[in-house]
Amino acid sequence: MATGSVTVADTPLLRYLLRRADDALILGHRVSEWCGHAPIMEEEMALANMGLDLIGQARSLYGYAAEIEGAGNDENTYAYLRDERGYLNLLLVEQSNGDFAATMLRQYLYSAFIHPYWLALMGSPDTTLAAIAAKAEKEAAYHVRHSAEWVIRLGDGTAESHRRIAEALVRLWPFTGEMFEVDAGERGLIDAGVVPDTAGLREGWKHDVAAILQRATLEMPADGWMQQGGREGRHTEAFGHLLSELQYVQRAYPGATW
Template sequence: MQASIRMADTPQLQYLLRIGDTALILAQRLGEWTGHAPVLEEDIALANMALDLIGQCRAVLAHAGAVEGAGHDEDQLAFLREERDYRNVTLVELPRGDFAFTVVRNTMMATFFKLLWQRLAASGDNELAAIAGKAVKEARYHQQHAADWLVRLAGGTAESRQRTEKALADLWPYHAELFAPDAVDEHAAQTGLGPRWSELREPWLTDMAQILEEAGLALPETVPFLSTGKQGVHSEHMGFILADLQHLQRAYPGGVW
């Protein structure tokens, strides 16, 4: 069995891991729809969005490994860390749910990634800025695609609207973690690496309010709940994701395609 690796706990690396890990775990959840989407076209679309996210994840994790300088590549960072060393937000690790759940989550996360990549295109880290320049185009498409589905489901049958409303109510409390300020964000802002994620909250809410208004849905009220995935404290679902994600690399050390 392949042993785990550990990375340096510097603010710069933690900031990069938050981005890469969030894309990685969301891609894993979207990949679970392969062969199960409501229509063939959407099956392909979700798989392609998962591949886009994996591409973003690979680029960011490869850069994180280079910054650390300990010889870790993107595969090692994706597959060989312990659960508490992943820095993705909790929102993306929640179970796949039904199609409405996936649509609402995709809308929330694509909106966030669009805003984040836009700001990272001006990063003082040239490699990260280059990654952002490509990724923002993908995130814009992901947002448009998910938002179109959200409007369609909310305006469809009584059943599709009820499921969309439930998904929004279930997912909304987790958005607060995206914008919770901490020392990692502050260091990124002070060094020019990237924006404080808290700075994205107002434009994110504006975008989401517009999408929900078009869907005939109200912006949910904020509740006093804060998940902690960015700190490495995950939900009970994360271990099951990693069991699937890491099995081959753990069982066959050094295996490559």
């Protein structure tokens, strides 16, 4: 018998926590898909390390969400027993891995956003959030460094590596605008001084990304129409496939433990 899905209360802070946690969980899951498939052993370990950092961040955030919600949910029910529409991650992080170039570029575009975000969140009067941010900041700083070095080398590498990462850039760029979107609920948290304003990070992100793309001899795409919907639970096609694998064990064997 398959396990039923859980429902989650809807308050601004809870929604906020699930959004950040889902970003980390879903990107961590995507990165974990490289296990056993990385081009070289050194990157196998680098990817696994990044995936574990991200899943660790998700666990901290889900743990805090469970505490705030106080409705019997925990990190496992959030991660494994919500329906597709209950996940509030950015569309960017759910995009399929593609090749190594696309994976590194996706990692860079996200990390270049989230690292300054965690730094800003460290100043939150919410001490739990500030502590989670302080731990995540160091991890994200390394993700920026590692993925940026690869973006530069692949872009400014061979004709083949340049072609692949240039294609990935065109494919992923329309998903970057969503990182800076803020809805009314989150606006309330921003106005109350609890969390930083993502919109305020946009110029800094563009500046950092432009510098790396220039070193990678890649052309920065124009700011055209941007995809959105992930923050409201509307996902791209890739997400259903991801969830079916992520949730398979808990759905097939409810309550299974190690």
